[in-house]
Amino acid sequence: MANSFKSTIVTIAPAELHDRAAVYKAQGWHYVNTSATASKGSDTLELMVTFAKGAVLENLVMQVLTGEHVTSISDLFFAAFVFENETHDLFGINFDGLAIDFKGTFYQLSLNQPMNPNAYQAAAGSAASKTDAQTGKEA
Amino acid sequence: MTLLKAVLAIAFLIGGPFLGGLIVGIDRKVSARMQGRVGPPILQPFYDVAKLLGKERATVSTAQDIYIVMYLVFVVISGCLFFAGGNFLLVTLLVTMASLFLVIAAYNTRSPFAEAGAQRENLQVMAYEPMVLLTAAGFYLATGTFDVAQIGLAQSPAILKTFLLFIGFLFILTIKLRKSPFDISTSEHAHQELVKGVTTEFAGRTLARYEIAHWYETVLFLGWTALFIIWGSPVGVVVALVAVVVLYFLEIWIDNNFARVKWQVMLRYSWWAAFGLGGANILYLYIINLL
Amino acid sequence: MGKRTIIPFGPQHPVLPEPVHLDLVMEDEKVVQAIPRIGYIHRGLEHLTEKKDFKQMVFVAERICGICCFGHSVGYASAVENLMGIEIPPRAKYLRGIWQELERIHSHILWLGLLADGFGFESLFMHCWRLRERVLDVLEQTSGGRVIVSANIVGGVFKDIPNEQMPGIIEQLDSIREDYEAISRAFLDDQSVNNRLREVGVLSRQDAVDLSCLGPMLRASGVAEDVRLYEEPYATLGFTPITSDEGDCYARCKVRINEVTQSIDLIKAMADTIPDGELSTPLKGNPPAGSQGFYRVEQPRGESFYYVRGNGTKFLDRMRVRTPTSMNLAGMTKILQGCDLADVPMMVLTIDPCISCTER
Numbered sequence: 001m002a003n004s005f006k007s008t009i010v011t012i013a014p015a016e017l018h019d020r021a022a023v024y025k026a027q028g029w030h031y032v033n034t035s036a037t038a039s040k041g042s043d044t045l046e047l048m049v050t051f052a053k054g055a056v057l058e059n060l061v062m063q064v065l066t067g068e069h070v071t072s073i074s075d076l077f078f079a080a081f082v083f084e085n086e087t088h089d090l091f092g093i094n095f096d097g098l099a100i101d102f103k104g105t106f107y108q109l110s111l112n113q114p115m116n117p118n119a120y121q122a123a124a125g126s127a128a129s130k131t132d133a134q135t136g137k138e139a
Numbered sequence: 140m141t142l143l144k145a146v147l148a149i150a151f152l153i154g155g156p157f158l159g160g161l162i163v164g165i166d167r168k169v170s171a172r173m174q175g176r177v178g179p180p181i182l183q184p185f186y187d188v189a190k191l192l193g194k195e196r197a198t199v200s201t202a203q204d205i206y207i208v209m210y211l212v213f214v215v216i217s218g219c220l221f222f223a224g225g226n227f228l229l230v231t232l233l234v235t236m237a238s239l240f241l242v243i244a245a246y247n248t249r250s251p252f253a254e255a256g257a258q259r260e261n262l263q264v265m266a267y268e269p270m271v272l273l274t275a276a277g278f279y280l281a282t283g284t285f286d287v288a289q290i291g292l293a294q295s296p297a298i299l300k301t302f303l304l305f306i307g308f309l310f311i312l313t314i315k316l317r318k319s320p321f322d323i324s325t326s327e328h329a330h331q332e333l334v335k336g337v338t339t340e341f342a343g344r345t346l347a348r349y350e351i352a353h354w355y356e357t358v359l360f361l362g363w364t365a366l367f368i369i370w371g372s373p374v375g376v377v378v379a380l381v382a383v384v385v386l387y388f389l390e391i392w393i394d395n396n397f398a399r400v401k402w403q404v405m406l407r408y409s410w411w412a413a414f415g416l417g418g419a420n421i422l423y424l425y426i427i428n429l430l
Numbered sequence: 431m432g433k434r435t436i437i438p439f440g441p442q443h444p445v446l447p448e449p450v451h452l453d454l455v456m457e458d459e460k461v462v463q464a465i466p467r468i469g470y471i472h473r474g475l476e477h478l479t480e481k482k483d484f485k486q487m488v489f490v491a492e493r494i495c496g497i498c499c500f501g502h503s504v505g506y507a508s509a510v511e512n513l514m515g516i517e518i519p520p521r522a523k524y525l526r527g528i529w530q531e532l533e534r535i536h537s538h539i540l541w542l543g544l545l546a547d548g549f550g551f552e553s554l555f556m557h558c559w560r561l562r563e564r565v566l567d568v569l570e571q572t573s574g575g576r577v578i579v580s581a582n583i584v585g586g587v588f589k590d591i592p593n594e595q596m597p598g599i600i601e602q603l604d605s606i607r608e609d610y611e612a613i614s615r616a617f618l619d620d621q622s623v624n625n626r627l628r629e630v631g632v633l634s635r636q637d638a639v640d641l642s643c644l645g646p647m648l649r650a651s652g653v654a655e656d657v658r659l660y661e662e663p664y665a666t667l668g669f670t671p672i673t674s675d676e677g678d679c680y681a682r683c684k685v686r687i688n689e690v691t692q693s694i695d696l697i698k699a700m701a702d703t704i705p706d707g708e709l710s711t712p713l714k715g716n717p718p719a720g721s722q723g724f725y726r727v728e729q730p731r732g733e734s735f736y737y738v739r740g741n742g743t744k745f746l747d748r749m750r751v752r753t754p755t756s757m758n759l760a761g762m763t764k765i766l767q768g769c770d771l772a773d774v775p776m777m778v779l780t781i782d783p784c785i786s787c788t789e790r
Contacts, residue, residue, distance in 0.1 A: 005512075005660060007724040030655075031642045033735050037748040040741075050724075050735065055660035057724055079642035079760035082788075083752070100465065100763075107469040107789070115477055174556040251437040255459070255771060319550055320622055331550060332445055332775050398622040399550025401772045402459075 007057040014062045014070050017049060021073040029053040031073075034083040036064075036091040038116050045091055045116065049073070066092045066116055074099035090115040144288070148223035151358070155218060159354025160184040162361075166391055173395045188350050194343035199248070206244035207345050211352040213237035218359040224288025227366075228275045234359070235271075237352070238264055241337060248340035256336030260324040262402045266409035267311040273417035277304040278366075280424035292371035296379075300427075303420035305367050307412040309386065314409065315360050317353075318390055320397040321405050331399065361387065434462070437771070441470045445775045447544050448785035452778070456771060464766035464774075466759055472789040476749050483744040484510055484717060488582055494751060495787040496577060497540060498729045500533045502751065502787075503582040505727040509736040510584045510746075513723025519708040520663075522586035524700050527663050529572070529579050530727075531693040531700075536565040536577075537730035538686045539610070541782050542617065545683065548775040549626040554616055561613060564606050568599055586710025596701040603694050614687045627680040631765040631777045634677055643761040644754040645732025646689065647781055649673045650681035657728035667699045679780045686782075689730075716744045731755055731782045753787035 012020060024031075032050040039046075044063040047070065051058050064070060072095040074081040084095040085106035092113035164181040171178025180186075198204055217233035220226070238260070245257035275285065281300040282290050290297055298305050314321040325336035333339070341349055361383050369379035435456050441449035451467040478490050491506035492499045504526050511518060543558030566576040572591045573579040581589040591599070617623055633643065638651035648655055649671055656671035658664040672688045674681035717723075717740025725736045732754025739747040758781040765777050 005724070005726065009722070030639070032733075033737070033750070033752040035737065035748075035750045035752070037739055037750075039747055048737070050737075052726070057726070059724070077642055078640065078764075079757045082756045082759055102467075106467075107472045109472075114474065170553075174553040175560055176556060251435050251456075254435065255437065255456075258458070322550065326550060331548075332439075332771055334444060395553040397551070398546070398554075398620070398626055400622060400625060401770065404625060 005055055005057065007059065009059045009061055011061050014047070014064050014068065017060065017062065018071040018073055018076075020060060021049070021051075021076050024051045024058075025076050027053075029058070031077040031080060032057065034073075034080055034087055036087050036093060036115075038091065040117055045093065047087070047093060064093055066113070067094060069094045069096050071095070072097045072099070089113070092116050144223040148219040151218050151222040151355075152215060155215075155355045155358045156351050159351075159357045160188070162357055162387070163354060166387075169388070169391050170395055173391070184350070184354070188347045191342075191347035191350070192344055196343060198342070198345065199340075203244040203247045203341070204345050206240050206247060207341065207348050207352075210237050210240040210244065211348045211355075213240065214352045214355045214359070218355050218362075221287055221359060221362055224286065224291065227278055227285045227287050227290070229285075230287070231271050231275055234356070235264065235268060241349075244341075245337045250340045252333045252335070252339040253337060256324045256333050256339065259333075259402055260337050262406060263314055263321070263324055266321075266406045267314045269410065270307050270311045270413035270417055273413055273421060274301075274304055274308050274363075277301045277417070277420055277424060280421065280428060287366065290366060291369050294371060296368050296370045296375065298367040300424060301367065301420055303416040303423075307416035307420075308364070308367070309389075310412040310416075311409055312360060312364065312386075313390060313393060314405065316357060316390060318394040320393075320400045322394075322399060323402055323405060326399070433457070439774065445548050446778060446783075448783045450778070450783055450785050452766070452774070454766075454771070454774065459771045461766055461769050461771060461774060464763060466763060468759075468785055468789055470789075471786055475790040476751065479746040479749050481745075484738075484740070484746050485584055485713075485744075487746065487749060488584060489580065491749070491751065492578060492580060492582070494753075494790050495784055497537050498533065498731065498734075498753075498784060498787060499577065500529050500579045500582070501727050501729040501734060503580075504530060505725050505734050505736040505751070506738070506749065507582045507584050508727070509723040509725040509738045510717065511723070512725055513717050513721050513738050513740055514584075514713070516585055516711050516713070518586040518711055520705045521707040522709055523662050524704040525587050525589075525591060525709070526582070528591065528697055528700050528704075529569075529581060531697045532565065532569055532572075533579075534693045534730045535690050536562050536569070537782075538690045539565065541686060541730075541779070542613070542683070545776075545779050546617075546623075548779050549623065551623065554613070557613055561606060561609055564602065568602050571595070572599065583710060585713050586708070588710060590709055593704070593706075596704070600698055600701055603697060607691065607694050610690060614690075617683055617687060624680065626773075626776060627683055628678060630679045630773050631769065631780055632676070632678045633761060633765055637764065638677065638761065641761045641764055642757050643732075644757050645729070645782070646682050646685045647732070647758050647761055650685045651675075651677035655733075657726045657733045661726075661728070663700060663703075664696070667696065667703070669696070679776050682780050716740065716742060717746060718742060729754055729787075731784055731787075732758065734787075751787075751790060753784065753790075755781065755784045756788040758783075759788070 029051040032052045034049050037046045044065055047062050047064050049060045072084050078099055081099045084098055085102045087093050089107045163184045168178040168181050213233055214237045217230050221230045242257045242260050245253040278290055279285055281297050282293055325338050338349060364386055365379040365383050368382045369375050437454045437456055439452040439454050440446050441451045449470040452464050454461050455463040475490055475494055482490055488503050488507050492503040494502050539558055539562040543555045546554035570576050573581050573589050581587045633651050635652045638648050652673055652675045654671045654673050658669050672685050672692060674685050719742035721740045723738045727734045735752040737750040741747045762781045
């Protein structure tokens with residue numbers, strides 16, 4: 001007794017994202033998810049955007065660097081603004097043309113890009129000054 | 140006669156909050172039982188006010204405290220005047236003035252919830268005021284006087300000639316007692332979009348004064364209800380009291396069986412009650428007075 | 431052009447079930463604009479994959495939310511099973527289905543109570559929640575937990591509902607159903623309730639699809655999308671999503687009310703046809719490097735999407751949970767524009783917000 005789910009993974013370049021999303025929208029797919037994955041020991045982040053139709057899931061996967069700019073798909077799929085803001089706050093990927101742009105204050109985090117280990121390394125040197133600033137604020 | 144009037148006025152002044160608090164406590168207990176809960180003790184309103192009176196003064200804009208004192212003072216004056224048998228029209232206008240002090244106090248707090256609540260309280264006043272004025276006019280046309288003492292001691296109850304007015308009055312009584320479906324400006328349970336509406340920013344002694352004023356108002360409005368039914372004999376007094384108890388239970392039942400309505404609906408229905416039922420009754424009284 | 435004020439709605443507000451913040455730009459009693467903000471209970475649960483191994487993460491996933499907990503554990507466990515290529519025994523699938531439907535019932539009844547409270551009908555709220563207690567009793571009898579069932583592991587379930595217990599459960603559900611029908615008539619037929627729900631927050635079919643709405647919010651606008659169409663054991667038992675056409679708050683209320691009775695029927699069908707057998711498949715090893723697993727679950731609030739990625743160790747590279755409320759926030763923002771202040775609680779409640787899920 002197996003589920004009838006099918007999922008496929010398609011690797012693309014970040015610049016193709018918006019055009020491909022437009023094709024999915026035209027064909028009546030619904031938007032499911034935008035999220036990023038970081039791996040230890042790798043400089044790049046893997047950005048994944050998922051669409052679904054019926055029982056089929058198609059995942060567009062692309063490799064991006066921290067801070068790279070990707071065109072937002074929130075003009076096609078308004079609900080994407082939530083996930084793109086979240087990915088920006090947690091991983092540091094920039095989305096251009098967000099329908100509602102919280103400019104980094106979507107989650108009020110005390111650490112920058114906490115789920116991106118590369119960002120962590122870069123901030124390690126200034127971690128001391130960062131905690132001072134924080135305790136200074138809380139005092 | 141004047142001694143009796145003075146005694147009644149003083150009885151209201153001193154005993155009003157106790158009676159009002161007891162009525163509110165019984166209300167909460169009965170409502171809880173209707174909802175299948177145990178409910179608070181009947182004396183809970185008194186415990187609440189005692190706690191509030193003992194709190195530290197921490198008001199941000201102190202002008203609201205003065206306005207709430209004025210609200211309480213005018214409710215008490217209006218009630219004492221009513222139970223001493225004074226002019227009914229003056230009583231209703233004094234109560235309206237008291238509720239306007241409440242509205243100004245709410246505007247004064249500069250809180251968005253209280254402001255929205257004050258705006259809704261204005262609409263509530265606009266909803267019930269026509270009916271209240273028509274009630275006063277109806278009493279005059281039915282009994283020939285605005286004097287509460289004379290209406291109360293008349294040979295027959297006023298309701299015989301003012302039945303439609305009475306029905307309309309019951310409709311807006313729900314608004315004045317702040318019960319569902321018309322608890323729009325401030326509701327008892329703080330589970331609405333305006334948090335507590337008009338009373339959001341009142342705390343401590345100010346809120347205690349507001350509660351006590353609400354108790355006085357409850358007794359006063361139930362007195363108005365009794366005025367329709369009472370007549371000048373001991374039997375009349377007993378019948379009026381029993382009727383008031385039954386009608387209050389009806390209010391509790393309505394409270395527990397209706398969702399809150401929006402202000403447009405409240406305004407529309409109240410004005411239908413006022414001008415429809417009230418207007419018809421006034422017309423009827425006018426005609427029989429002519430004949 | 432009235433004066434504009436800004437009412438800060440939330441995150442702590444008596445009418446909101448969850449901490450979402452809305453800045454309502456008001457003109458008198460009309461909402462001109464509403465921007466939602468979340469982030470008050472972001473706990474960084476997805477980041478815990480660094481510290482908890484993939485078998486412990488089932489219990490972390492379960493605690494993402496207090497109401498939709500079982501669905502999250504099913505989704506996560508199934509995603510990992512998909513990643514490792516494990517097939518769970520049929521009895522485990524049926525048991526998961528039964529608990530999922532019980533969760534849907536108690537979640538919807540909870541929501542009905544909150545909706546009643548939102549429009550000022552406290553006694554109906556109390557009656558709904560008293561009825562819900564009986565559903566929680568059933569959950570407690572079958573698993574030991576009223577809300578957090580904790581029965582899933584990667585590979586199946588580890589708690590069982592013995593076949594002898596099933597008739598007792600069905601009997602309780604039948605008696606719950608009778609009282610439930612009485613309460614749902616109060617929602618559907620009462621005049622004052624209709625006044626507050628009809629034609630409030632209308633979302634046309636095209637808008638619902640464009641805004642990527644999910645769950646009852648989508649189905650109440652006439653789109654018959656439900657992940658259970660493709661999931662076992664529902665597909666074997668024959669399943670039709672419940673839809674409605676009006677797209678207003680009343681339609682969403684009606685869809686959720688009918689889903690409860692549908693869930694009771696599904697539980698009966700599953701209890702009748704549950705196969706005997708093992709409860710779980712034994713696991714071997716860790717998630718292989720570079721492997722990925724996907725799964726979708728129909729939570730009470732809509733479709734939830736789960737993605738896991740392994741790297742050869744017992745710690746996963748990534749766990750991603752995409753919950754339905756995060757998508758429905760867009761729909762909520764749209765229907766809030768131009769509404770009355772008195773309708774704001776209805777609009778917020780109508781998406782059945784579960785902000786703990788949204789923020790993880």
